[in-house]
Amino acid sequence: MTEHFHPGLSPEEVTAARAAHGDNALPKLPPQPWWRALLRQFESPLIVILGLAALAAGMLGEMVDAVVIGAVIVLNAVLGFAQEWRAERALAALTAMLVPTATVRRAGLARAVPATEIVPGDILLLAAGDRIAADGALVSAADCEVDESILTGESLPVRKLLGAEISAGTSVVSGRAEARVTATGPRTAFAEIARLTGGVDRRPTQLQIALGALARWLGLAAIAVGGGVALLGIMVGKDVFTMVLTAISLAVAMVPEGLPAVVTITLALGARAMVRKQALVRRMQAIETLGAASVICTDKTGTLTENKMTATRLWAAGLEAEVTDPEARAGLAPVLPRMAEVCRSCTHASRHRGLDGALIENGSPTELALLALAEGLDDAPRSGMLSERPFTSDRKRMSCLIETGAGPRLLTKGAPDVLLGLVSHIATAGGDVPLDAGWAAAAQAAHEQLAAGGMRVIALADRAAVDAADTAEERLTLLGFVGLIDPPRAEVAGAVARAGAAGIRVIMITGDGAITARAIAGALDIPADHVLTGAQLAEMPDDALAEALDRPVLFARTRPADKLRIVQALQARGAVVAMTGDGVNDAPALKRADIGVAMGQRGTDVAQEAADVILLDDNFTTIVNAIDEGRRQFANIQKFVRYLLSSNAGEVLALVANLIIGGPLIFLATQILWMNLVTDGVTAVALGLEKAEPGQMRAPPRQPRAPILGLSGFAMILAFGLYTGGASLFLFYSVLPVDPALANTLAFTAMVVFEKMSVFAFRSLRTPVTRIGWASNRLLIGALVITLGLQVSVVYIPVMQQILHTVPLGLIHWLWIAGLSLPLVALPELAKVVTFARQQRRDLRFQPDARIHGE
Structure with a gap:
């Protein structure tokens, strides 16, 4: 029903209304001040303990140690603040891209405008799936039903007739309507309980939660080990203050304090990298889940095809x-x-x-x-x-x-x-x-x-x-x-082939007829031995559907409810499912899927809000590119987690072994802090920005519950820890009878160099560095140059010598360090060359399984 045709406001009326009423937006909370983010860097229990240690050192007259510990605390805070600020800016940039639009009629013509530009008097044109951008009254309605649960909590949609009022923030679930806007921004009924614009979900991902738990577990272990070491040292006659400070430093060495910050910034920068590939991530969880995707359920129109009818x-x-x-x-x-x-x-x-x-x-x-x-x-x-x-x-x-x-x-x-x-x-x-x-x-x-x-x-x-x-x-x-x-997109056939090579199954689910669907699937080489229609699916029991999914199948003439059932059936068989959708009724399937993918150009507001990822170009190829990026980011997180823990393991093993032997301290407390809070974090961040490894998309998807470390990870950490700790002890005791200060400086410098050189072994866990390029990660090379340069300054600049208790090293000492560093690069590289050659031979025989991975 309709009153009569409403041409809408003229340009002059729109300008006057905007001047009178302002933007159609809720008042924004002021941004968090920078100083609050800086203060957060001092909330860690270990940082508090370090602060107490600095205070104790000052009270006992050890002013140099007190100043050094204080400087390390400040430097760590500055680095943590810089990383957090960078991550916040990346997330803010993503949020800025999630600006909703609305369709209005102005001067007799329909046009899409940013929702913030809507003014009272505008004529809103509403269709199923639209999020209503302002309060208004219907001047036209055709079978219009609105979901008002966000305001009333009522789960059933409300039928709206001519003259009915509608509210900002609610959604049209069926039919069409036109409404004259009566209130915008803070004057809407929605203003007190929600916000108009969407945003990036910043809840911690499962990976962040797991790594946070790992850090807490290591923290408890660090306190126990540190306390034991302090007690052992005091029992064998060591100075009490020295042992307490050493125990605190040992605890810091055991806990990778920079790990949560490195993970956060890697995920945030990864989300920004995905935008460059036309995939906008709304939930950070999707970044890590994308790397495990084993099935892509995709629409046809506009995703596989050009959507140019x-x-x-x-x-x-x-x-x-x-x-x-x-x-x-x-x-x-x-x-x-x-x-x-x-x-x-x-x-x-x-x-x-x-x-x-x-x-x-x-x-x-x-x-x-x-x-x-x-x-x-x-x-x-x-x-x-x-x-x-x-x-x-x-x-x-x-x-x-x-x-x-x-x-x-x-x-x-x-x-x-x-x-x-x-x-x-x-x-x-x-x-x-x-x-x-x-x-x-x-x-x-x-x-x-x-x-x-x-x-x-x-x-x-x-x-x-x-x-x-x-x-x-x-x-x-x-x-x-x-x-x-509607011709297939030229690039989609190649993307389907890439997905198949990566062990990812592609299933087409379309509302078009079976014959059209089969023709498009054939043109794109999407495997489909048989076609199931929505009508057949409705009569099919769950066990029959599960059996059908064991074979190459496509679905035609489907309803949105069918998508949900297909997702559930795939997940029940162990698949990690990425599901595309654009309609209001696709929202349940998008929410249920492991990765809900909405269309950015033709997707409804409701579908986009239910999704984890929005395709800015509505292109299937972008899904495959996003999975590629997700695999890269998860692999990089694995790399720097192993790198940080292996670096810490070498320090801890050297310290504990030395105390058991009964020798003098191999590393001083300030030196341990320097190694962990100054040099490791920068290198780890650079490692997190490694490019994708060759062949990354020729490997099957990882298991969704695969641990970040696993047995191989722990073995790698232990191997590197034993070598770097043992080599440091060897150098220390080789020089100790001649000059204890020189022995300490030599072991300290060797450990720093060992940690920096071992990073090449972690740049790829499978591919030789000769294949990916020694200098392909320029940021990493820059980080190595800076951190090694800082260590040289510690050894030779008098002020730094006094702070960290070092003495100059001679050429022969540097040659010893270089010689012992060589196996850290050469042996892992040799092992990867051998395993890479074997893998290539296996790849020649590898045929991606058409069945679901993880069954």
Whole structure:
């Protein structure tokens, strides 16, 4: 129902309203001050303990140690603050991209505008899936239902009639409507309980939680070990203050304090990297989950195809013709005006020229293609719509009632297999005749022939209406079919092949017919031995569906509810599922999927809010690229976690072994702090920015519950710890009889160099560095140069010597360090060369399993 056509505000009225009412946005909380983020860096229990140690050192007259510990605390805070600030800025940039839009009519023309620019008096154009951007009153409604649960808690949608009020923040779940805006921004009913714009979910990911738990466990172990070491040292006659300070430093050495910050900044920068690949991450959890994806359930239209519809073929009254062939169309002439009327008037799409002559289009690609077809067939004006039965994914058709000179007429368009069950007559050159078995068979054959060519087929029908309330979709007359071509994206076939090589299964789930779906799947080499329709799926028990999913299958003529069932069936078999969707009814499946993927260009607001990732270009290739990026980031997190823990393991083993031997302290407390809080964090961040390894997308997906370390990780940490700790002890005791200060400096410097050189072993856990390039990570090379340069300054600059209790090293000492550093680079590289060659031989025989990984 509608009052009358509302042209909307003029540009001058919009300008005046914005000046009077401001932006349609809620008042924003002031940003967190920088000093509060800085103070957070001092909240760690270990930092508090270090502060107490510095205070104790000062009270006992050890001013140098007190100053050094204080300086290390401040430096650690500055580095942590810089990392957190960088991560916050990356997340803020993502949030800024999540600005919603709304469709309004202004000066008689529909246009999409940022939701913040809506003003009182605007005419909102609402469709299923839209998030309502402002309070208003309906001036037009067609089967409109609104989900108001965010305001009222009521789970059932509320039917809205002409004149009903709607509220900002609620969602249209079905039908269409137009509303005059009555309140915006802080004056809306929604203002007190929610915010208008979306944002990036900043809750910690499962990986961050797991690593936080690991850090806490190590913290408890560190306190226990540190206390034991202090007690042992005091029992063998060591100075009490020295042993207490050593115990504190040992605790710091055991706990990778920089680990949570490094993970956070890696995930944040990774999310920004995904934006460059046209994937906007709304939930950080998705970054780590993407790397484990084993199945991609994808729509067809716009994701696998270009979503650029063009009407190319027509069928009516037993005749078929190319749209661009006037002679062939001549045989359809008696029916074409009625077909054009349905295409022109049974739609909400619009096409017009702007002031600069550019074509401005509003509407779905299918409706715009039909509208362009109508304009090409004749130049008749659009008839006014009296009432409407909107298209839904369940009905798969749209009907509208128009007024003609001969009385009201019902126009219907939709899926052929749906409309063929609603028609009783067919239009021919000699007039409308009953649809007997012969005509029904001819129509069905025409539909199948068009679909076999990969076309989307739209059926058109009409009938005379009894009165303005007669909208029953029955006794229709079939006018014919329109074949629209939506070619596959050129790059998608390659992306499907990449997914297959990576052990990722691709399943097409489309609302199009089975024949069209099979044609597109064949063009893109998507495996599909059989096709299941939504109707077949509805009658299929769960065990039969599970059996069907064991084979290459595609789904056609599906409803959004079918997606949810498919996701659940795949997850029950151990798959990690990425599911695409764009409609309001796709939200349950997107939420249930391990990775919900919404379309950025054609996705509804509701679908985007339910998703974890938004494709800014609606392209299937972007999903595969995002999975590639997710694998890279998870692999890098594995690398720097192992690197940090192996560095700490060497220090701890050297300290404990030395105390058991009974020798003097191999590392002083300030030296331990220098190694852990100054040099390791920068290197770890650089390691987290490693490029993807060659062959990353030729390996099967990791298991979703695979540990970040595992047995191989612990073995690697222990091996590096034993070597670096043992080598440091060897150097220490080799020089100790000659000069204890020199022995301490030599062991301290060697441990720093060992840790820096061992980073090359962690740049790739499988691929030799010779394959990825020794200097391919320039940030890492820069971090190594800086940290090694700092260590040289510690050894030779008098002020730094006094602070960290070092003495100059000679050339022979540097040669010893270099010689013992060489195995840290050469042996892991040799082992990876051998295993890489074996893996390549296996890859030649590797064929990705078509079944679900993890069964």
